[in-house]
Each structure stands twice: as structure tokens, then as C-alpha cells.
Amino acid sequence: MTLKVPVATLRIFESAARWQSFHAAAQELGLTPSAISHAMKRMEDSLGIVLFEREGRSLRLTASGETLKLHASRAFEEMRLGLDMVSARKSHLLRLHSAPSFAANWLTPRLAGFLALHPEIEVRLSAGVDYARFDTDEFDADIVYGPPRQKGLDVTPLCEEAVTPLCSPKLAEHIHSVEDLLRHPLIQSEFKQIRWPQWLEANGAANAHVPLGSRFDRSFLALIAAANGLGVALESTLLAQADLAAGRLVEPLKDRNKPLTYIGHYFVCPRGQRPRAPLRLFRTWLLAELAVGGPSMDG
Template identity: 50%
Template structure:
């Protein structure tokens, strides 16, 4: 019977979503693997669990009878694991986009821990988007619109996207038209591009040299090192702007687009977890506080 734990987990997700496709996305499996897992479970227990009519999926009577205890069993298992964890420090296992983690979150992490001394934080910041399939993470901070089916997704507010460069370079630039001939630094994953900014300000795209990075923190660092002009979030470049390594160009003389693509994401089942709840409350309060210090868009 122990061999059925995997198929039972697949069954629980498929029954909850009423969809093999959504169950596959949650469990990071292919729809075919989900279908095979259900078929294996049906063979083992000798009962049909789903009625399939075209693309529609519905639990049979046997499926409904089985779903409730399976759902309760996994709930008890999660509660048991949380009870064991609660005997020690409450651990928040967080995944975050690399630039947000390195540029904004890490410098503030001690403030969160100071207000929650009974908690610990583990952070991973690779480039993969977690779907919480193996319960490796409690929450994720992601950039860009995704499929948030089955998840709580909380927008993390607006970010001003402005041209920034080192002070020495800024002295040679008085208006958007002066961008021609200077190196434009591009972040390839940003939803707002240099072409968007230039078009919004009525400037023809320069034909000069450029460089491209796939992460904002690299583009910001390159600009702070005097390699060119980056177009990025003042939230992510907060430390460099405050220290004077970067300065904003043009101020109110130009139109600066607004980005709103960062989200705090977690499974609905983690909503009441003390670590997730505390982090969500702190994160939103900290963002509101720092955003109030930024110039209005």
C-alpha cells in the first residue's frame, strides 16, 4: 500500500482541481504522468475514480468517497509536519527572483528577523519559478505574469522605471536626445524596454553601442560601474541611488513608465502558516514605507 502514496497525491490534486492539467502544473508533472498515476490507482483499488467526457472531468461516486479521507490524510500529514517544526524555530522557506532578493530583500532581512526573533529564513534565488510541487518552499516572489492557478498571488505595488547612470556620465547628458552615442544597458527579461521609454518620450532609438544582461542586478551594477545607462526600477536600485553611485536622469522632464510585475505567491494552504502570514504582513508594510519615500509617478 505504501507504493500508492504518489498516486494518491496525484489523485488528491486532480480531484481538488477537477483537472489533470491543473494537477500536473501544481505537481510539476506532465498531464500524461498524472493520467498514468490515476490509472495505476484505479487498477490497485479496483474502482473507477473519474468520469471523462471529452475535456470534462468529474469524480465518480467512488471517487467522491475516496477524496474526502485522502484530503483529510494529507491535511493531517501537513499539520503533523508543522507541529514538529513549531517545536523549533519557525522556518520560512522562501524562493525569490534573484534581483529582488539581492537588491531589495537581503539588505532588509535583518529588520524582519529582529521583529520575529523566533523565526528563521531560508532563501533560494535561482532562475526557476517554483510551483510548490514538492513542498520545498512556503512562498515565492516572482517577476512577470504567470499562471497563478491554485495560488494566492499578491501584487507588490508599482515600480518607477527610469534611466540611471554614474554621476560622471550624467554630467554629459542634459536631455533625452543626448542618449545617442552612449551605451544603453538592457535587461532582457524586463517587461518595459528602452524602446518603450524612448517612444514615450518622443526620442528616436540611438544606434550606438549597447550591452544586455538577463538580470536587473547585473544591469544596475554595470551602470554604477560607469559602463553605460541602465533603464530599471528605482526600487531595485535603491542602495546605489542612496549611496550616490547612481543618479536618475531627466527627473520630471521625462515620462517614466510604471512596472507592476512582482508578486508574492504561495499555495492557499500556506495562508495561515505563521511564518508566511508574518512575512506577508512585514513585506507589504516595508514596501509601502519605502515607496512613500520615492517621488510620485
């Protein structure tokens, strides 16, 4: 079936439907409200349906308009994504995805160092708890929390992380033992591989009553809460490096407890294709910053 409506007119419709305003659509598209209105009237005449209900200056989509808006919005989003993917293939663009706390607390503060070494590379960084969708070609690599569950990936474990109690300097003045620790709220971090029961068992307090504190679903939020005196967080010193260095957080039982260690984060990218130069350079830099080795990606 031949499309009765030009793509340019569909673009006008999508904008007007999204804003539900001819004036706002005109501003977005660089047209006049009159041009928008006339284009929509011609479109309605061509399709033989009413898309907008006009009441004075107010505008409302009809049921047909809502249906068309849904599909038109999807179509233009797919085109935008396709254009982004094509443009992203330029040789010096690096598209990274990362677990949120690693991105916020460790990676982003250090990106300036990488870019100083490689000013020709443009980095696009996204953060989220969902794994990167490599099948859609949106990202070159992902830094994930926990062992990756996806198949078809090259996986590099990153450095070993130490998990230990962390709190504000003021609160630390009152904590000299595990018994002291249990007199203060213990901040809960959901979705963590190591949590308070494991640490308490390793430190001889398996059956102790735990004074549960606030609960957070991201490590960076738990660290912010601890730095602001809400209690004691059980978190990775890797993610807390900046706060520890600045004195916002301290280890109240440093050298008086048994930290638990584990591999928390993994660098992953699609298997079976030669990584582009920006990805190889970034991986080499990342491993050097974390002071770990790894197999070469040059082969």
C-alpha cells in the same frame, strides 16, 4: 527482491563513487580507507560484479559502477530532500524563493529588519528564475517577476515600480536631455517587461537610433554595470534604491523625462491552506516595507 546490500554500505559506495577515492570517502564518512576498501569488496562479492577498477592508488568506476552511482546518488538526494522537508515543518522556519534581482537588491538588505522584529523565525532564502515548486513542498512562498503563470496560487501584486534611465554620477554630468542620452551606450536588460524602445517612444524618441551597449540577463547585473560606468541602464528605481541612496547611481533625467510604471513583482503562495504564522508575519512585513496594502491572510 530482497536488497543484498545494506543501506549503510550503499552510502559508502555513493561517497567513494562520487569522490572516486577511498581516502576522500573515508574522510567524509569518518572511517578508515581500509574500512572503505573492505566494504566495497564485500559489496562487489555480494552483487557478483566489479564496481571499481583499481590501478595502484587510482580508482575508476566500471560501467556497472557508473550505473549504480547514478541511481544511488538520486536515492540519497531524495532521502536528503525528504529529511529537509520533515525538519522544515518546525513552526518557526520560513522557506522563501525569490526572483534573483529582487532577492539581491531589495529583500536581502532588509531581512535584518524583519528578523529583528521576529527573532524566533529562521529564514531560508533561495533565488532563481524558475518558479518555486510548491508541489514538492520545498518553499512556503515565492516572489516572482512578472504575472505568475502557475495555477492554484494566492497572488498578491506588490508595489508599482518606476522604470527610468540610471547611470553613474560621472556619466550623468553629460546627460541633460534625451538627445544627450542617445550619445551613450544604453545597457540592455533581457527578459524585462519594459525595455528601451518603449521608454523612448514614451519620451518622444520612437525613431531614434539606439546606441546599444552591453547586454545582461539580470537587473542586478545591469545596475552594477551602470554604476561602474558601462552606460545607462533602464531599470526599476525600487531595485536600485540602495545604489541611489549611496550615490552609486543617479537619475540623469530626473524630472525631465516620463518614467514608465508597472507592477513588476508578485508574492505567491499555495492556495487552499492556512498559511503558518511565519508566512503571515513575513507577508505583513513585506507589504508594509513596500508601503502597499493587501487582503489579510488571517482569515
